[in-house]
Amino acid sequence: MAALGLAVPALLWLCLGLGSGRAMAAVPLVIWHGMGDSCCNPLSMGYVRDLVQRRIPGIYVLSLRIGSSLVQDVENSFFMNVNDQVREVCSQLAKDPHLKGGYNAMGFSQGGQFLRAVAQRCPSPPMFTLISIGGQHQGVYGFPRCPGESSQICDWIRKMLDLGAYTQAVQEHLVQAQYWHDPLKEEDYRKKSIFLADINQERGINETYKKNLMALKKFVMVKFLNDTMVDPPISEDRLGLQQMDKAGKLVFLGVEGDHLHFTEEWFYTHILPFLQ
Template structure:
């Protein structure tokens, strides 16, 4: 009877509180977004603390790109993304606490950066990838711009396009590396040094596909009233139809999916893709929403 009660209580603790009763919790790696840092007490610092409070004993690594708070923020704008990803891969490979596997959670551009880690660096193994507002098909717009009908938006966009795919801009401006111009798909495909590569636009790297498919879950969070990411549909891997910038093609109707260059179609059929929508603007969510919708993927 005593043994039965112990087993019953342990099972109740696991299912009600979501806390593993044997072994250590799965570690978590966090990558912040543009203009943020690893340890800002009102952003990533708060997220780290919230997770640690909900999952006692968990190891949470909030990535700092650089040697200081200031460098971390600056590098989110000016350090080549491929260099950032390589540094993170090396850091994770050397961290003894991650060797049995880890979950990852990227915020805004940190979402697609962690996807690059999953595709390029399978060791240590990433289990679940949670992208919170990540722009997996890139962006083609300005934060808080009035909209597609604004001549100002179009004028500034044309200025960006005049140089966004040049080598000097691609090498030195992070946001240019995931700028996706649907009016110039060929230019994007040939000259984007980051997004076009991880989205297999030029050629198919079989290891990118198999490494991504090794994930248990790929969770994508879209902010349904997002005014920062244009188009917000990119957060669910959807994007404009090539040749125009008004009509959105859902992921399931895109060539990326139908050709299955990343293995997303197979993952979708296997139930590995999770699409979550949250009311609110970019990265705006409540603790209650986070606990209910995100915490289950951190165990």
């Protein structure tokens, strides 16, 4: 990677406020990890935090932890009611003084649709840009493989989904069931999905959800073109985002690679500009 030049035109310094001893503060960033991950894994969310902070010095990055420990954070990504998780996150954001002026958000895998729920349900503090990396916004119907060392958990999850993804007990206690979208049981999905059918407006239009989502400056959705974890890998749009699209607020990106596999160069080229 070529070294950055040190000479900065005087006009740029003045535009940034540096000439008067003031620098524009970087917009804070909130990130939410995916299934089987945690807030602070140095190989995942810790790595992403470092990538951002390396290029945007002084930026405040909040990597969301759901629970009182990293172990609980991982467990909750499988077993905690998503609506309760969203409420917990909304509370965290409202109490964080660094975020009172607004923030950008980046969700990985299921963290993408969870942060969209935050945008729709909790407009204060305001979310400016939402970046969903490998999110499943129309849900999944299939569970090809699991991250990390979670194979036994995922085998159990598959059994529960097969037995009855839309039973109340499974819906309340299994995260993946809450965005399970069975095309052969569309009526059951619409009636009994306690999370995804709600945020996707599939039981009626919630004007507040629509207004809050449209308040985003940008909604960036990244699809991994060789995804072997998400099934199906393509999400259909049922949110009525035509106005956002016409206003240039929707951005769709494709990246070669499997689920959540990307290079630093790709991240810096395609994602970082939305955070600056």
